[in-house]
Amino acid sequence: MSRLILFNKPFQVLSQFTDTEGRTTLADFVTEPGIYPAGRLDYDSEGLLLLTDDGQLQHRIASPEMKLPKTYVIQVEGEITDEALQQLRKGVELKDGMTRPAKARKISDPGFPERNPPVRKRQNIPTSWVELVISEGRNRQVRRMSAAVGFPTLRLVRTRIGNWTFEGIASGEYKEIEVNLPVAPKSHSSRTSTSRTRSSGRNGNGKKTGKNSNRPHSTGNQSTGKKRPSGKPKR
Numbered sequence: 001m002s003r004l005i006l007f008n009k010p011f012q013v014l015s016q017f018t019d020t021e022g023r024t025t026l027a028d029f030v031t032e033p034g035i036y037p038a039g040r041l042d043y044d045s046e047g048l049l050l051l052t053d054d055g056q057l058q059h060r061i062a063s064p065e066m067k068l069p070k071t072y073v074i075q076v077e078g079e080i081t082d083e084a085l086q087q088l089r090k091g092v093e094l095k096d097g098m099t100r101p102a103k104a105r106k107i108s109d110p111g112f113p114e115r116n117p118p119v120r121k122r123q124n125i126p127t128s129w130v131e132l133v134i135s136e137g138r139n140r141q142v143r144r145m146s147a148a149v150g151f152p153t154l155r156l157v158r159t160r161i162g163n164w165t166f167e168g169i170a171s172g173e174y175k176e177i178e179v180n181l182p183v184a185p186k187s188h189s190s191r192t193s194t195s196r197t198r199s200s201g202r203n204g205n206g207k208k209t210g211k212n213s214n215r216p217h218s219t220g221n222q223s224t225g226k227k228r229p230s231g232k233p234k235r
Contacts, residue, residue: 002054002181005035007174008166009049011115015040026051029172038062039161042140046115047072047158048166051174057181061161067135071160072142073110075119076151080106080128084149088132092148096138099145103133112157113171119154127154 007030009015015037017027026037030051038050038061052058060066088104107129121127128151132142143153159166169175 002057002179003032003035003052003176004038004057004164004179005030005032005051005174005176006164006166006169007049007051008169008171009041009046010171011046011117012043014043015049030174032176039137041158042156045156045158046171047156048161048164049158050161050164054181057179060181062137064137068162069133069135069160070137070158072132072134073107073112073157073159074130074132074142074146074153075127075155076130076146077122077125077127077154078151079126080130080151084151085130087149088130088145092145094138094141094144094148099138099141100134100136102145103131105131107131110157115155121154 007026009026010029012024013029014023014025017025017030017036019025023043026049032051032053034053035051036053036058038052038058041047041049050061052061061068085104085106088102091099091101093099109129119127130146130151132145134141134145138144142156146153
C-alpha cells in the first residue's frame with residue numbers, strides 16, 4: 001500500500017521542501033512527514049503535483065519509460081491557429097530535439113480562479129486557451145513548444161497526470177489517497193489494498209483552507225478528511 005498526495009500547486013511555489021533564497025516551498029503547504037515529489041512542476045507553473053512516501057512509486061510516476069500522459073491547459077498570447085495546433089500534434093523541433101507527437105486542441109476559457117499575481121496582458125492583443133497532452137518531461141517543454149509555433153505561454157496549469165486529476169482540489173490544497181503499486185514487468189503477482197482520500201492544506205495565498213497495467217493506480221472509495229494545521233512539518 002502506497003500513499004500518494006495530489007497537490008494543487010499555486011503559482012510561484014517551488015516543487016521542493018527547502019530553499020536557500022527564502023522562496024515559498026512545498027513545506028508551506030504540505031504538512032505530511034516523509035513525503036517527496038514524484039516529478040516536478042516549474043516555479044511559475046500551477047496545478048497538479050504528485051508526492052509520495054514510496055520510492056518505487058516515485059520512480060514509476062517520474063520515469064520517462066512509463067510515458068504517463070500529462071495534461072496541461074495553457075493561456076497563450078494571440079488567437080491560436082489550426083496550423084499551430086497541427087504543428088504541436090506532429091511534434092516541434094526544439095534545441096534538444098524533436099518532441100513526440102502531442103494532443104492539442106483549442107478550448108474555451110476554463111474558468112480558473114484568477115492567478116495571484118494576475119497574468120500580464122498586452123493591450124489590444126487577444127489571448128486564447130489550449131489543452132496540450134504530452135508524454136515527455138523535458139525542461140519547460142510546454143512553454144518552449146508553444147513559443148516555437150509562435151504563441152508564447154502566459155499561464156500554464158497542469159490538470160492531469162495519468163488518471164490522476166486536480167479536480168475538486170483548491171489551489172494550495174492537497175488530497176491523499178492510497179494506491180496499489182503493481183510489481184515490475186514480467187511478474188504476475190501484485191499488491192492489493194483498500195484506499196481512502198483526504199484533503200488538506202492552504203489556499204494559493206498561504207492561508208488554511210493509463211492503460212499500462214504496470215502503472216500505479218488508485219482503488220476504492222474516497223472520503224474527505226480534516227484540514228491540516230498550519231506550520232511547516234519537521235522533515
